Amino acid sequence: MTQNHEIKFGGWRIGFGLRRSNRRTLAITVRPDLSVLVTAPRKTAVEIVLAKVRKRAVWIRRQQRFFSEFLPQTPPRRYLSGETHRYLGRQYRLKVVEVDATEVKMRGRFIWVHTPRKADTARVRRLVQSWYLTHAKERLARSFAESTARLGARLANPPRMQLRRMPKRWGSWTRRGGVWLNPELVTAPASCIDYVVTHELCHAVHGHHGKKFYDLLRRMMPDWEMRKARLERVANG
Numbered sequence: 473m474t475q476n477h478e479i480k481f482g483g484w485r486i487g488f489g490l491r492r493s494n495r496r497t498l499a500i501t502v503r504p505d506l507s508v509l510v511t512a513p514r515k516t517a518v519e520i521v522l523a524k525v526r527k528r529a530v531w532i533r534r535q536q537r538f539f540s541e542f543l544p545q546t547p548p549r550r551y552l553s554g555e556t557h558r559y560l561g562r563q564y565r566l567k568v569v570e571v572d573a574t575e576v577k578m579r580g581r582f583i584w585v586h587t588p589r590k591a592d593t594a595r596v597r598r599l600v601q602s603w604y605l606t607h608a609k610e611r612l613a614r615s616f617a618e619s620t621a622r623l624g625a626r627l628a629n630p631p632r633m634q635l636r637r638m639p640k641r642w643g644s645w646t647r648r649g650g651v652w653l654n655p656e657l658v659t660a661p662a663s664c665i666d667y668v669v670t671h672e673l674c675h676a677v678h679g680h681h682g683k684k685f686y687d688l689l690r691r692m693m694p695d696w697e698m699r700k701a702r703l704e705r706v707a708n709g
């Protein structure tokens with residue numbers, strides 16, 4: 473059973489769920505959905521729990537920021553010639569050409585869209601999106617296979633990858649043993665793609681963002697923080 477509590481810290485309110493357990497020490501976990509779970513020994517008084525949470529408030533806020541910064545922010549697209557689109561971290565310009573054919577291809581720094589009706593931007597959007605989806609499937613699957621191989625025997629049951637459009641996440645690990653990846657991730661540099669994939673796969677070994685999780689992530693990818701920072705710059709630029 474989880475009880476809900478709240479502390480005030482600076483100008484913030486930090487809400488958290490409190491779960492009692494047989495463990496001897498108190499543990500605080502911040503989940504990717506920004507919720508906070510505190511597991512405490514049965515005999516620890518609520519006032520002591522509140523005091524401990526207050527003491528860790530800065531850390532909790534930092535963890536929450538970590539997850540909220542993970543959220544992709546895509547500018548609205550109009551699918552007109554000249555518009556900039558990103559692929560694997562590089563910028564490409566859209567060139568919409570009216571011809572008696574339907575095709576999308578990448579040439580040089582351009583994404584060429586051939587379509588019988590240039591003015592039909594809804595159709596141009598569908599064409600470009602389906603091109604992205606095809607390439608996302610291929611590119612993310614490759615990163616996923618490589619990271620899975622590197623984790624090797626640590627993965628008792630290697631998870632399966634699924635592409636999912638998530639408005640607020642690059643990736644997500646599901647407890648049913650799958651990894652969801654946002655196809656938008658293919659707009660990010662390859663090093664950032666590998667970071668998100670590795671991060672999610674490490675959850676198949678350690679579900680929460682505890683010390684064991686970060687130890688494993690660091691072992692698999694010593695420069696993960698740099699990659700993460702780069703991903704944030706890309707997502708917000």
Ligand SMILES: [Zn+2]
Pocket residue numbers: 504671672675681
């Ligand atoms: Zn995570």
